[in-house]
Amino acid sequence: MRYWLFKSEPSTWSWDQQVAKGDAGEEWDGVRNYQARNFMREMEVGDRGFFYHSQTSREIVGIVEVIAAAHPDSTTDDERWECVDIKAVAPLPRPVTLDAVKADERLADMVLVRNSRLSVQPVTDDQWEIVCGLGGIDSR
């Protein structure tokens, strides 16, 4: 299993909205960036990811699971763009802020720090465990 990070502005699509979708999940649509799309193409059903709120709160707030592999993005006719479907798995008991990530030298290489503009990012196994630890959750 691989790990990822999904970034969203809460005013556009928030964790609460994701949770409200339940196990049915939702398309992670609207991505118009080749790097982000390519990462989604690599995803497999069962992969897990962090849900990150950009802009106003700037923190990792929950864990999601990929429930459908990459398929055409229903919000555009442009066949270049694809997306996966994800569902909310659990909130982090203690959201991990961007400041906390930056303050932890073990996380210095996270894409979130290195390339803050990329909206879909890979997360290493080590980074996953560290962030889960900071968030107060068992990283199974």
Added chain:
DNA sequence: GCCAACGTTGGC
């Protein structure tokens, strides 16, 4: 609200 960083577009 500002600005730096980055990606995309289009003229040549």
Added chain:
DNA sequence: GCCAACGTTGGC
């Protein structure tokens, strides 16, 4: 194929 111009993102 290069590069300037432009648009967007996101941290501050």
